[in-house]
Amino acid sequence: xxxxxxxxxxxxxxxxxxxxxxxxxxxxxxxxxxxxxxxxxxxxxxxxxxxxxxxxxxxxxxxxxxxxxxxxxxxxxxxxxxxxxxxxxxxxxxxxxxxxxxxxxxxxxxxxxxxxxxxxxxxxxxxxxxxxxxxxxxxxxxxxxxxxxxxxxxxxxxxxxxxxxxxxxxxxxxxxxxxxxxxxxxxxxxxxxxxxxxxxxxxxxxxxxxxxxxxxxxxxxxxxxxxxxxxxxxxxxxxxxxxxxxxxxxxxxxxxxxxxxxxxxxxxxxxxxxxxxxxxxxxxxxxxxxxxxxxxxxxxxxxxxxxxxxxxxxxxxxxxxxxxxxxxxxxxxxxxxxxxxxxxxxxxxxxxxxxxxxxxxxxxxxxxxxxxxxxxxxxxxxxxxxxxxxxxxxxxxxxxxxxxxxxxxxxxxxxxxxxxxxxxxxxxxxxxxxxxxxxxxxxxxxxxxxxxxxxxxxxxxxxxxxxxxxxxxxxxxxxxxxxxxxxxxxxxxxxxxxxxxxxxxxxxxxxxxxxxxxxxxxxxxxxxxxxxxxxxxxxxxxxxxxxxxxxxxxxxxxxxxxxxxxxxxxxxxxxxxxxxxxxxxxxxxxxxxxxxxxxxxxxxxxxxxxxxxxxxxxxxxxxxxxxxxxxxxxxxxxxxxxxxxxxxxxxxxxxxxxxxxxxxxxxxx
Amino acid sequence: xxxxxxxxxxxxxxxxxxxxxxxxxxxxxxxxxxxxxxxxxxxxxxxxxxxxxxxxxxxxxxxxxxxxxxxxxxxxxxxxxxxxxxxxxxxxxxxxxxxxxxxxxxxxxxxxxxxxxxxxxxxxxxxxxxxxxxxxxxxxxxxx
Numbered sequence: 001x002x003x004x005x006x007x008x009x010x011x012x013x014x015x016x017x018x019x020x021x022x023x024x025x026x027x028x029x030x031x032x033x034x035x036x037x038x039x040x041x042x043x044x045x046x047x048x049x050x051x052x053x054x055x056x057x058x059x060x061x062x063x064x065x066x067x068x069x070x071x072x073x074x075x076x077x078x079x080x081x082x083x084x085x086x087x088x089x090x091x092x093x094x095x096x097x098x099x100x101x102x103x104x105x106x107x108x109x110x111x112x113x114x115x116x117x118x119x120x121x122x123x124x125x126x127x128x129x130x131x132x133x134x135x136x137x138x139x140x141x142x143x144x145x146x147x148x149x150x151x152x153x154x155x156x157x158x159x160x161x162x163x164x165x166x167x168x169x170x171x172x173x174x175x176x177x178x179x180x181x182x183x184x185x186x187x188x189x190x191x192x193x194x195x196x197x198x199x200x201x202x203x204x205x206x207x208x209x210x211x212x213x214x215x216x217x218x219x220x221x222x223x224x225x226x227x228x229x230x231x232x233x234x235x236x237x238x239x240x241x242x243x244x245x246x247x248x249x250x251x252x253x254x255x256x257x258x259x260x261x262x263x264x265x266x267x268x269x270x271x272x273x274x275x276x277x278x279x280x281x282x283x284x285x286x287x288x289x290x291x292x293x294x295x296x297x298x299x300x301x302x303x304x305x306x307x308x309x310x311x312x313x314x315x316x317x318x319x320x321x322x323x324x325x326x327x328x329x330x331x332x333x334x335x336x337x338x339x340x341x342x343x344x345x346x347x348x349x350x351x352x353x354x355x356x357x358x359x360x361x362x363x364x365x366x367x368x369x370x371x372x373x374x375x376x377x378x379x380x381x382x383x384x385x386x387x388x389x390x391x392x393x394x395x396x397x398x399x400x401x402x403x404x405x406x407x408x409x410x411x412x413x414x415x416x417x418x419x420x421x422x423x424x425x426x427x428x429x430x431x432x433x434x435x436x437x438x439x440x441x442x443x444x445x446x447x448x449x450x451x452x453x454x455x456x457x458x459x460x461x462x463x464x465x466x467x468x469x470x471x472x473x474x475x476x477x478x479x480x481x482x483x484x485x486x487x488x489x490x491x492x493x494x495x496x497x498x499x500x501x502x503x504x505x506x507x508x509x510x511x512x513x514x515x516x517x518x519x520x521x522x523x524x525x526x527x528x529x530x531x532x533x534x535x536x537x538x539x540x541x542x543x544x545x546x547x548x549x550x551x552x553x554x555x556x557x558x559x560x561x562x563x564x565x566x567x568x569x570x571x572x573x574x575x576x577x578x579x580x581x582x583x584x585x586x587x588x589x590x591x592x593x594x595x596x597x598x599x600x601x602x603x604x605x606x607x608x609x610x611x612x613x614x615x616x617x618x619x620x621x622x623x624x625x626x627x628x629x630x631x632x633x634x635x636x637x638x639x640x641x642x643x644x645x646x647x648x649x650x651x652x653x654x655x656x657x658x659x660x661x662x663x664x665x666x667x668x669x
Numbered sequence: 670x671x672x673x674x675x676x677x678x679x680x681x682x683x684x685x686x687x688x689x690x691x692x693x694x695x696x697x698x699x700x701x702x703x704x705x706x707x708x709x710x711x712x713x714x715x716x717x718x719x720x721x722x723x724x725x726x727x728x729x730x731x732x733x734x735x736x737x738x739x740x741x742x743x744x745x746x747x748x749x750x751x752x753x754x755x756x757x758x759x760x761x762x763x764x765x766x767x768x769x770x771x772x773x774x775x776x777x778x779x780x781x782x783x784x785x786x787x788x789x790x791x792x793x794x795x796x797x798x799x800x801x802x803x804x805x806x807x808x809x810x811x812x813x
Contacts, residue, residue: 303743306747307747340690340691343690344691344749347749347752348747351746352746353743353746354681354742354743355739356739357761359756
C-alpha cells in the first residue's frame with residue numbers, strides 16, 4: 001500500500017505543478033479558477049497519499065477513522081493549498097514565493113495532523129515534539145523550494161522542462177517527508193486486553209477505492225488543462241492565419257510574404273538554388289472599382305486570386321501585397337519555367353472575367369527577377385522585380401519582363417535627372433528664351449512665346465520634352481511653371497508696350513487651385529498689364545477634367561489674360577472645346593506648316609482651321625514656319641500671326657530687345 | 670434539362686486555339702477527356718452547349734442559369750490547355766439553343782466521308798467573326 005501511496009503522490013504532484021503553472025500564467029478571474037482547479041487536484045492527491053499510507057500503517061492496536069475530522073482534513077488540504085497557489089501568483093515575486101510556498105507547506109502539515117486526529121486507535125498515543133517541529137520545517141522548506149522552481153520555470157531562457165521536473169520532485173519530497181517524519185513523531189502503545197491489529201483486508205479495499213477516486217479527480221484536473229490547451233492552440237492557429245493571410249483572397253498577405261521571402265533567402269544557398277520573385281499588377285482594375293463599386297471589385301479580385309492559384313499551383317507561394325498587386329515566390333524552377341509561368345499568367349489574366357452578367361476586360365503586367373543573380377539582398381530582389389514590372393508597363397502593359405541590369409540603369413538615370421532637376425531652379429540652371437511672333441500682314445513683331453531651357457552643368461542643354469514630363473510626375477511643375485511665368489512677365493515689361501508674351505501652362509498647373517492667385521500676384525508684382533499676357537494650353541489639359549479646367553480658365557480670362565489653344569489639329573481637336581472654353585487664339589500645330597508645300601492635305605487643314613478661327617472670332621497663329629513659301633502660304637490662308645525659324649529662333653530677352661531696336665531704327669530710317 | 674424554363678438563360682460564345690499555353694499540343698484523347706469531364710459537370714449544373722473543333726480552333730457555346738454558366742466559363746478561363754481565348758458574344762435569352770446537349774462535340778478531320786461536315790464547320794468558323802447569331806443558327810442545324 002506504500003507503493004500505491006507513492007504512485008498517487010508522484011502523479012498528483014506532476015499534474016499539480018502543470019496546473020500550478022497555468023495559475024501563475026492566468027490573470028484576473030481566470031487565476032482564481034485555475035487556483036481552485038490546482039488546489040482540488042493537489043488537495044486530493046495529498047490527502048489520498050496520506051490516507052492510503054495510513055491504511056497501510058500497521059498499528060499495534062485496532063484503528064478506525066473519525067469521519068468528520070477526515071473530511072475536514074480534505075477541506076484543509078484543498079483550501080490551504082488553494083490559498084497558497086493563489087498567493088504564489090502575486091505580482092511581487094519575493095512575497096509570492098514566501099507566502100505562497102509556506103502556505104502550501106503549512107497546509108500539507110495541517111492536513112496531516114488533522115488527519116492524524118481522525119485516526120482513532122485503541123491504544124495509548126504519544127507524540128514526539130521534536131519530530132513534529134522537524135516535519136513542519138521540512139514541509140515548509142521543501143514547499144518553498146518547489147515554489148521557487150515553479151516560478152523559475154516561467155522565466156524566459158531557462159530549460160522549462162527541467163525546472164518543472166525539479167519543482168515536481170520537491171513537491172513530492174515535501175509531502176513524503178512530512179508524512180514519514182510526522183509518523184515518526186507518532187507512537188502507539190497497545191492497551192492490554194484489547195485485540196491487536198487493524199482490519200487490513202477492509203482497509204486494503206478502502207485504499208484502492210480512495211486511490212481510484214483521487215486519481216479521477218487528479219486526471220479531471222489534467223484533462224481540463226489539456227482541453228484548454230487544445231482550444232488555445234486552435235485559437236492561436238486561427239489568429240496566426242488571420243495575421244498572415246489576406247482576408248479577401250486567402251492568399252498570403254504582405255507581412256507573410258516578407259517572412260516567406262526571408263525564409264527563402266535563408267534556406268537557399270547563394271547561386272545554387274534558384275529563387276525567383278514575380279510581381280503582378282492588374283491593368284485597368286481601378287476602373288472596375290470606380291464604375292461597378294468596391295464590392296464588385298472584391299469579387300473580381302477573388303476570381304483573379306483563384307486564377308493565380310490554378311495557374312501557379314498550390315505549392316507555390318502567392319501573396320496579395322496591395323490592392324491589385326500580387327507577388328509569387330518561385331523556387332525549384334528554371335528561368336524558362338518562370339518565363340512560361342509568366343506567359344501563362346499574362347494570357348489567362350487577359351481573358352474576360354464574367355461576373356453577374358458584366359464582362360470585365362483587364363490585363364496584367366508582370367515583372368520577374370532572380371535572386372542572387374540580379375539582386376544580392378532581399379530588398380534588391382524586390383526592387384529589381386519592381387523595375388521589371390515598371391518596364392513591362394512602360395512597354396504597353398499585358399506583358400512580362402525579366403529584369404536586366406539596363407533597366408536599372410534607366411531607372412538610375414531617371415533618378416539622377418530627378419535630383420538634378422530639383423536643384424536646377426535653385427542653381428539658376430533654368431532660363432527662359434523667347435521666340436518672336438510677327439504680324440502676318442505687316443511683318444511687325446507682335447509678341448513672343450516664352451520657352452524654358454535647362455542648361456545642365458554636365459549634360460549641357462536638355463530639351464523640355466525630356467524633363468517637363470518628369471517635372472510633372474515628381475510634382476515640380478508648379479514651382480517651375482510659376483518661375484517661368486514670373487520671369488517672362490518681368491522681362492516682358494522691358495519690351496515695347498504693344499508686344500505680348502505667351503507662356504505655356506502644363507495640364508498639372510491647370511488642375512492646381514492656386515494657379516489664379518499666383519497669376520494675379522505675379523502680374524501685380526511685375527506690373528505687367530494682364531492684356532499683354534497669353535497662356536497657352538493643350539487639349540489634353542481639358543480632357544477628362546473639363547469642369548475644373550473651365551472654372552479656372554474662365555476666371556483667368558475674366559481677369560483679362562488671353563488663352564491660346566496650342567498644337568491645334570493633332571489631338572482630339574474637339575470643336576466643342578473651342579465653343580465652351582474662353583479661347584482667344586488657336587495655334588496650328590507646326591507639323592501642318594512643315595509639310596507645306598508638299599502635302600496638299602495639310603494645306604487644306606490649315607485653311608480650314610483659319611476659316612474656323614475667323615468664324616468663331618479667334619485669332620490664329622501658324623507655328624513652325626521655316627521657309628518663305630510657308631510664310632506666304634500662311635499669310636494668304638488668313639493667319640493673323642506667324643512664328644518660326646524663318647523669323648527667328650528662340651533668343652534671350654536682351655537679344656530680342658536689340659533685334660527690336662534695329663528694326664525700329666530701320667523702320668525710322 | 671428542359672429548355673422551356675421560365676428563368677432566363679445566359680449564353681456565352683467564345684473561340685480559342687487548341688494550343689496549350691505552356692505544354693505541347695493537345696491529343697485527341699485529351700480533348701475527349703475534357704469533353705467527358707465537362708459533360709458530367711454540366712449535367713449536375715444544368716448547363717448545356719456545343720464544342721466545335723475546326724482545325725486548331727475551338728468554338729464553344731455554353732448556356733444555362735447565370736451562376737452555373739458564369740462558373741463554367743470561369744473554369745474555362747482558368748484552363749491553360751487552350752490559348753488566344755476571345756469572348757465572342759454573351760447574351761441573355763428566354764430559352765436554350767441546345768437543350769438536349771450537355772456538351773455536343775463535333776471536330777473536323779481528314780476523313781473523306783466527313784467532307785460535308787468539314788465544310789459546315791468551316792462556314793461556322795468564318796461566320797463567328799462577324800455574325801455570331803448566324804453562326805449559332807448554323808450550329809443548331811449542324812446538330813439536327
